[in-house]
Amino acid sequence: MKLIKTLMAAATALAVTAFVAPTFAADDPGPAAYAQALKGKRVMLVPLAMGFDLAQGWAHYLKTEVEAWGGVFETRDPNWVVDAGAQAITDAISSDTRPDVLIIHAPDLNSYSKLMKKAQAAGTYVILVDNPANFPADAFIGSDWDRLGQLEAEAAIKGCGPNSSKKIGLVQGDQANSSSLYQYAGIMKVLDKNPDFKVVAKPDSNWDATTSRNVTTTMLQQNPDICSIIDFWDGDATGASAAIRDAKLDGKVFLVTTGGGEKAADCDKLVDGTYGAVVMTDLARQSGDMNAIIKFLLQSGQPAGTSHTYIYTLEKATTKADLKPDSCWDLKALQAQAAAAK
Amino acid sequence: MNTIGWPNFRSLNQEGIVFAIAVVLFVAAAIGLPGFIDPNNLVAIVRSVSVLGILALGMAVVIIGRGIDLSAVAIMAMSVAWYLQLLNSGTPDGLAFAYVLAGVLAIGLLNGFLVAYADVPAIFVTLATGSFVFGYVRSQLITQDAVPVPQGHWVELLGGLRFLDIPIEVFVFAGLAFLFFLFLRYTKWGRYIYFAGDNPVAARNIGMPVRPMLVLRYVLSAFVALVAGLLTAASLHSINTRVVNSTLLYDIVLVAVIGGIGLSGGRGGVRNVLVGAALIGILLNAMTIIDIPLLYQNLIKAAILLGAIIVDGIINPRDEQTAQQGDI
Numbered sequence: 001m002k003l004i005k006t007l008m009a010a011a012t013a014l015a016v017t018a019f020v021a022p023t024f025a026a027d028d029p030g031p032a033a034y035a036q037a038l039k040g041k042r043v044m045l046v047p048l049a050m051g052f053d054l055a056q057g058w059a060h061y062l063k064t065e066v067e068a069w070g071g072v073f074e075t076r077d078p079n080w081v082v083d084a085g086a087q088a089i090t091d092a093i094s095s096d097t098r099p100d101v102l103i104i105h106a107p108d109l110n111s112y113s114k115l116m117k118k119a120q121a122a123g124t125y126v127i128l129v130d131n132p133a134n135f136p137a138d139a140f141i142g143s144d145w146d147r148l149g150q151l152e153a154e155a156a157i158k159g160c161g162p163n164s165s166k167k168i169g170l171v172q173g174d175q176a177n178s179s180s181l182y183q184y185a186g187i188m189k190v191l192d193k194n195p196d197f198k199v200v201a202k203p204d205s206n207w208d209a210t211t212s213r214n215v216t217t218t219m220l221q222q223n224p225d226i227c228s229i230i231d232f233w234d235g236d237a238t239g240a241s242a243a244i245r246d247a248k249l250d251g252k253v254f255l256v257t258t259g260g261g262e263k264a265a266d267c268d269k270l271v272d273g274t275y276g277a278v279v280m281t282d283l284a285r286q287s288g289d290m291n292a293i294i295k296f297l298l299q300s301g302q303p304a305g306t307s308h309t310y311i312y313t314l315e316k317a318t319t320k321a322d323l324k325p326d327s328c329w330d331l332k333a334l335q336a337q338a339a340a341a342k
Numbered sequence: 343m344n345t346i347g348w349p350n351f352r353s354l355n356q357e358g359i360v361f362a363i364a365v366v367l368f369v370a371a372a373i374g375l376p377g378f379i380d381p382n383n384l385v386a387i388v389r390s391v392s393v394l395g396i397l398a399l400g401m402a403v404v405i406i407g408r409g410i411d412l413s414a415v416a417i418m419a420m421s422v423a424w425y426l427q428l429l430n431s432g433t434p435d436g437l438a439f440a441y442v443l444a445g446v447l448a449i450g451l452l453n454g455f456l457v458a459y460a461d462v463p464a465i466f467v468t469l470a471t472g473s474f475v476f477g478y479v480r481s482q483l484i485t486q487d488a489v490p491v492p493q494g495h496w497v498e499l500l501g502g503l504r505f506l507d508i509p510i511e512v513f514v515f516a517g518l519a520f521l522f523f524l525f526l527r528y529t530k531w532g533r534y535i536y537f538a539g540d541n542p543v544a545a546r547n548i549g550m551p552v553r554p555m556l557v558l559r560y561v562l563s564a565f566v567a568l569v570a571g572l573l574t575a576a577s578l579h580s581i582n583t584r585v586v587n588s589t590l591l592y593d594i595v596l597v598a599v600i601g602g603i604g605l606s607g608g609r610g611g612v613r614n615v616l617v618g619a620a621l622i623g624i625l626l627n628a629m630t631i632i633d634i635p636l637l638y639q640n641l642i643k644a645a646i647l648l649g650a651i652i653v654d655g656i657i658n659p660r661d662e663q664t665a666q667q668g669d670i
Contacts, residue, residue, distance in 0.1 A: 051480065051487035051583070079480075080587050175637055204636035208588055209578045214390040218630040221383045222376070235488065238578050242501070246509065246577075264490065335485060 037299040039070040044099035046088050047129075048107055050077035052235065053262035053331050054130065054283065055105070060334045061287030062103070066294070074099070082107045089115045093122050101125045101294050106133040108176045120305040125297045127290065132178045136308045139293045141286060143258075144312040145179050148279050149186020152230050152256050155277035155317040157190070157197055159254030160227035169219045170202040171212050171231040171240050180204075183232050183258070200226060205236045212239030220247045227254060234259030234266055234278065241274045256317075267328035270320045277319045283329055286313040357602030357614050359653050363646065364621040371628040378631060385508050391597075391623035392511035393570045394590070398597040398615045399522050400566030404559050405598055406526070408539040408607025409457060409464035411563045413449065413472030415591045420479035421446050422571035422581045426489040426497075435495075442568070449475055450564030454557030468560075476586050490580040501576030511573045518566070523612040531555055540608030597622055600647055621646075 043066045047055035059075050066073040076092070078085035089112060092099055102124050106112050113135040116126045120138070128135070130142040156168050170187065173180030184202075191197050201219045205212035212231060220226060220243060229244070231237035237257035244253045254276035259266045261280035269275045289311045300306075318327055372379040397414055404411045421442050428438035449471055456467040480487075491498045503510040526532040537545040538552050546552045575581040601618025603610030625646065629639045 049487065049584075053486075056486075080584055175635055201630075201633050203630050203633065206588070206636055208585065209580070209582055210393070210574060210585070213578065214386075214626070215630050217386045217390070218383070218627055221380065221386055222631055235582070235584075238488075238580055242578050245502075331486075 034295075034299065035070065038295065040072070041101070041298050042072045042074065042097060042099040043101045043103065043294060044092055045073075045075045045103045045105075046078065046085055046092075047075070047105040048078065048085070049080045050075055051079065053265055054260040054281075056331060057260060057262065057283045057329060057334065058103075058129070058287050058290070060338065061284060062290060062294075065291040069295075072097075082111050086112060086115060089119065093119050093124065098122060099124055100298060101127060103127045103129055103290065103294075104133075104137075105129050106131045106178075109134045109178050123304055125294075125304045127293060127297075129286075129290065130179070132182070136305070138297055138304060138307060139309040139311060141289050141293065141311045142313060143179070143281055143315055145182035146186040146189070147312070148258055148315050149183035149188075150190045151186075151279045151315055151317045152183070152258060152277075153187040153190035155279070155319070156228035156230050156254060156256045157194055159256065159276045160197070164227035165225040166197045167200045167223055167226045168197055169200055169216070169223065169226050169229045171216060171219075171229060171236070172202055172204045173207050173232045173236075174204050180232055187230060205231070205233075205239065207233060207236050209236045209239035209242075212236040213243045214239075216240040216243035217246065220244065220249060220253070224249070227252075228276070229253055229255050231255065231257045233257065234269075234275075237275065241269075261328050263328040263330040264332070266318075267323060270318065270323055273320070277317045279315055279317045280327070281313050281315060289313065355602060356600075356650060356653075357610075357617055360600055360602065360621050360650050361617045363650065364617065364624055367621070367624050367628060371624065371631075375628060375631050378628065382507075383627070385512065387623040387627045388512050388515075389509050390626065391619040392509075392515040393573055394593055394597055394622070395515050395615060395619040396511075396518055396566060396570045396573070397590075397594045398619060399518055399612065400563035401594050402598045402603050402610060402612070402615050403522065403526070403535065404464075404563050405595075405603050405605060406539045406607060406610055407535045407556060407559050408542065409556070409559065410468065410595070410605070411453065411560060412465065412468040412591060413453060413475060414468075414563055414567045414594060415588075416472035416475045416586050417446060417449055417564050418567040418571035418574070419581060419583045419585050420475050421568050422575050423489045423583050424479050424483050426491055426575065426581060427484045429492050429495065430489065446564045446568045447561060450561035451557060453564070454560035457560065458553040458556035472586075476583070480583060484583070487584050488580050488582040491575055497572060497576050498579055500572070501579065509577070511577065514569065514573060518569070519612050519616060526611055531558065535559070536608050593622070596643075596647060600650060 043062065045059055045062060047058065049055060050059070063073045076088035078088055085107065089102065089104065092102065093115070102119050104112060104116065104126060106128060110133065113133060116135050116137060119126050125138045128137040128140045128142070132140055132142070160166060160168070168191070170184070172184060175181070191199060200223045203215035203219065205215060216229065216239065229240055231240040234257045237255065241255055244250060244255060251273065255274065256277045257275055258279040260283050266275070266278045266280055270278060293309065293311065377383055397418065401411055401414060424445065425438055425442040428441065429435065453468055453471055456462045457464045500510060505513060526535065534545065534550045534555055538550060538555060542552055571581060597618040598615060599605060600621060601610070601614030601616070603614045625643060626639070629642065634642070
């Protein structure tokens with residue numbers, strides 16, 4: 001009996017070691033935990049609109065990642081209408097398929113604050129992207145607009161040069177959007193340190209290219225010796241550039257703007273001289289940050305609204321001189337890629 | 343009448359008041375603002391309201407006939423966006439333009455048909471077709487809010503066109519204003535618009551082709567919107583469909599109404615549009631020179647409009663005799 005018992009014990013031990021040893025080597029608990037935490041989770045992006053480069057770029061990079069780990073990625077298109085965005089968020093929170101992560105591109109400092117609070121109370125992590133808001137979101141990912149404004153002002157001063165008129169014109173966005181307000185604050189910080197440079201006019205474009213053209217025309221009419229203009233968004237800076245072209249001041253006025261680093265919107269226009277400098281957001285990296293924080297939050301197990309992280313994207317003023325083949329991303333290429341995947 | 347102490351302003355209607363305000367503003371700006379009176383600045387003023395004025399011409403003709411076209415901005419932006427999208431994806435220019443012309447004609451006809459023959463109020467029809475045009479083109483035909491003009495295309499060259507250093511928009515605006523003036527003043531259908539706008543039933547009873555005329559007005563308005571869109575794209579080298587969400591539509595109605603074209607129809611003409619556009623142009627330019635923030639600009643614009651309406655209400659009071667059926 002004893003022998004048999006010993007043999008069986010030995011056999012069991014052998015069997016156990018034989019089976020356990022290889023499993024032990026292969027069984028990294030990471031992927032299983034990762035898959036379990038993420039599988040089937042829903043991520044929703046509510047940008048200001050789906051029809052412009054930033055939103056389409058984010059959506060592309062997010063969708064690729066989220067679907068790769070077995071999640072569901074959705075977008076809503078408020079088409080620049082604040083109410084429609086609020087409606088989309090409300091519907092999302094109360095629907096049966098409530099998103100686990102809500103990525104919100106806020107139109108201003110306050111509009112969505114209550115809704116974001118509701119979303120967190122319902123258990124949805126809220127990530128703010130690009131535009132800050134008066135709300136402690138789980139994470140903010142985007143530009144430090146103040147720093148971005150400083151970079152623009154530095155580029156404008158450099159573009160003007162020491163022997164210029166040292167007159168700078170601003171074409172602001174509006175007086176409600178945080179990106180416009182903070183950008184302005186950043187620009188003024190740099191100009192305060194360079195007192196010989198002066199802002200001669202600072203009209204608003206209301207983010208509209210025609211308005212930007214009209215106010216820039218007036219600005220150049222009043223101050224034909226302006227050496228640089230900072231337009232607060234590449235979406236309407238086409239208007240400012242049209243005004244400069246019409247006033248036959250091409251090459252004399254150094255136009256600085258900011259944008260998402262899309263090829264047709266930014267790099268092509270640096271090449272043809274329309275823009276002197278563009279402070280570009282590295283969109284792929286910004287989307288990568290979003291993906292990382294989504295994965296972190298979903299695995300953290302912490303209730304929504306516990307932590308507040310700020311992840312600022314590295315910004316850089318790019319001029320024609322330091323343009324590289326990979327300075328921009330190409331929306332057309334992404335769309336072609338998406339069409340081919342279908 | 344003068345015994346109560348009111349000076350005799352009876353001859354002064356809203357157009358006169360607005361014209362007076364515009365002149366006062368102009369003189370004040372010329373004295374107070376350096377560079378305002380500069381010929382280049384005056385050209386810039388006219389240019390800044392050219393597209394607005396062109397759209398207001400189309401709107402004026404519709405309003406005089408007691409209608410309203412709320413689809414104008416959608417047609418303007420979306421037709422041109424579609425045109426440019428077709429060009430960018432390689433469609434031959436002639437074919438692309440033919441498509442767009444057909445599309446614009448179709449929307450104009452649809453607006454006119456629904457108002458004239460289906461008897462749906464114009465405000466609902468055009469609101470709906472405007473949304474439809476925007477939604478359909480934006481979702482089905484174009485991929486981006488902003489569509490660029492292909493390099494070297496005639497639309498781009500049009501934007502650089504100058505005569506005597508004056509941008510082409512100004513001439514197009516002037517030319518269209520003159521054509522509309524001729525149409526309203528000297529053609530039979532143009533004259534009829536006033537009768538149809540003042541009293542559609544009576545106009546119909548005496549045998550005017552009220553319904554076909556209605557259709558024509560919406561088609562006209564749609565084509566005018568296309569011209570305005572092409573000029574916008576010409577100047578900016580792209581068209582951004584976001585303009586549909588902007589206050590442009592209200593500005594168009596504002597230019598027409600502030601100039602004295604009554605929303606109840608039957609009154610006004612090209613001169614009213616010019617006066618309205620002049621006031622808005624001078625106002626915006628002066629406020630930009632003074633560097634007034636946009637929020638205050640809107641406030642001032644609205645206050646002047648309200649002021650003009652109130653003064654008009656005091657010196658031209660509405661009563662049973664002057665009021666019309668269908669007053670809004």
